Amino acid sequence: MPEYWIGDAEGRVLGPVSLDVVQDLVNTGRLTEITRVSRDGRNWGTPAGFPEVMTLLLNAPSPEALLQAERHEAARVREQLRAMQGRPPHEIFRLDRNASVDAYRNAFFKLVKRFYPDRVRAQAHPDLRKAYADAFQFLSKLMVHIEKDLSAGMPVSPLPVMRSVPPPPPGDDEPLTPIPAPPPQTARPLTVVPRVMTPLPRQSPLMPPAPEGVFSYQPHEFVGFERREDRVEVTIRVTARNSRMFTDHPLANLKTDGFFLACAKSLPLGTLVDVIFRFDEERREVRSRGRVILENTGGDPAKPAGFGVRFITLVEQDRRFMQQFVEKTGAR
């Protein structure tokens, strides 16, 4: 079987793989940029020197064709979701009626990741984004329900309340309406102007944390799959004066695994944020990654503009250091 090595602009290499694999990855958008190609992993050339690879790149679906395909895929996913909603859990996961919780989990992970929201490209058709989100939420709720049944020693029952999936929008086969392209989301530094915060009134949590030791299987708990161009880089100089970003917000604080940054700019919910906290006085830098879970655009004068982040990753040692810093600086 012919073997290929391919490289991207970041210097990463995939190979040896068959041309079929390259085709799969190009057609699904996993590989959007091939800068070099090799047949032996040592001698490299531009894609133009490999007609068979160029053919794949040139035949990659056009943006219009991708949108059309995504609309059909959305209809297919909605249909699949409707079918799942009427079936017992063990049938959905193709398991024996008395399957163990581990078997359910393994089957759940295999199935639910097909609908992971970030799998959808940034410019994807909104129908597909919605269909994936609905399917993911259904399966997540179902898995939590299964865990509860099994931990109580009960047989697995269907979800008691299920909202039916709305029928596909009319005119599914009509020509597509152009969708305005979202603004480019290249990784960019954000100028941050920390302000002194005032405590916010309590409000309903947008994303209530799972009970201790229980997974809720929400999308933010799945990690390791990020489009690098979608990240926003934030560098924050932490001082005694602004350390209340870790304590004051009732929903986004160090105890809830996050922080709230009051600043002139806001970030949309779900934005992936790479954060560098610089503790200059302590001569220490903490790096973390999180996702925006709250945004206040400044429309409500009672609330400071800014955004709240929940950490996806924060090293325990760094967390302890930050907690000690907050206690030392007297933030409450």
Add this chain to the structure above:
Amino acid sequence: MSDGPILIVDDDAFVRTLLRDMLADQGHPLQEAENGQEALELQGPPPRIVLLDLFMPEMSGMEALALIRNRWPGTPVLVISSMDSERLVDEALAAGAAGYITKPFHPMEIASAVERALAA
């Protein structure tokens, strides 16, 4: 089964951190490498398990997989990749991977896969 560390090979520092934190909670000794070349230059006892990305600089994950299998024949290699082509999964398994986990992954999924590999 070796009593060496679990070796995490991924060029994304955040993914390494995530995996390290998850597995450290389970009490596993850990070692990290940014790419296959760095992994193969590590000294010490053979790793108990290798968690291997496929798309990395310096040396591709598939090449690293073959060399790791050659250097540490008894060590299972779990591929963790965002490249989710079924044909690529087949090719990785045919090349000797003990398992293939697609990104994004859930902490419980990794913990479960590692435990299964350790018990095998």
